[in-house]
Amino acid sequence: MITSPSTIEPRHFRDVMGHLPTGVVVVAGRRRTGEPAGLVVGTFQSLSLDPPLVSFSVALTSSSWPKIRPAGRFSASVLAAGQEDVCRALSSKREDKFSAVDWHESPHGTPRISGAHAWIDCETRHELDGGDHVIVIARVRHLEAGDGDPLVFHRGRLGEIRS
Numbered sequence: 001m002i003t004s005p006s007t008i009e010p011r012h013f014r015d016v017m018g019h020l021p022t023g024v025v026v027v028a029g030r031r032r033t034g035e036p037a038g039l040v041v042g043t044f045q046s047l048s049l050d051p052p053l054v055s056f057s058v059a060l061t062s063s064s065w066p067k068i069r070p071a072g073r074f075s076a077s078v079l080a081a082g083q084e085d086v087c088r089a090l091s092s093k094r095e096d097k098f099s100a101v102d103w104h105e106s107p108h109g110t111p112r113i114s115g116a117h118a119w120i121d122c123e124t125r126h127e128l129d130g131g132d133h134v135i136v137i138a139r140v141r142h143l144e145a146g147d148g149d150p151l152v153f154h155r156g157r158l159g160e161i162r163s
């Protein structure tokens with residue numbers, strides 16, 4: 001059945017869009033104090049090859065993004081199969097969520113999740129209106145692939161695909 005836009009319930013929207021599998025990515029940077037801050041996003045994607053750009057969207061209610069954004073740089077860590085605990089820790093609202101995960105510093109001084117499937121170090125370029133989210137567009141400064149398989153989010157569950 002085709003529904004008109006005015007009748008789309010947020011829950012139905014989430015249920016249907018949850019059929020689109022996504023990667024699980026930690027966006028992390030440094031607060032003004034130097035401490036790490038970050039959150040999990042499923043909206044991270046490649047945007048442009050030349051110049052090399054990526055994008056993701058972050059909820060206006062995020063408490064971590066306002067801590068990361070002043071520095072203008074962050075690392076995106078693509079979580080690997082087996083990193084479900086990292087996903088749970090960093091998608092929580094805990095103040096000290098980085099104390100529960102292994103991380104190290106990127107060449108840009110931003111926090112990378114250890115053992116991730118890939119790392120992309122970025123500088124924020126634009127923030128656009130995205131309804132109840134902000135669309136962040138960032139320039140890639142450095143990137144590296146890790147080992148293993150990715151962690152995947154599909155229909156509200158974390159899972160794995162084998163390459």
Ligand SMILES: Cc1cc2nc3c(=O)[nH]c(=O)nc-3n(C[C@H](O)[C@H](O)[C@H](O)COP(=O)(O)O)c2cc1C
Binds near residue numbers: 039044056058061092
């Ligand atoms: C698999 C997965 C994907 C998510 N994708 C996003 C996303 O794209 N954007 C977003 O703002 N929050 C997303 N979230 C939710 C945030 O990780 C979560 O709201 C987190 O608590 C935000 O914390 P903060 O208040 O510390 O920023 C996702 C969570 C999970 C588990």
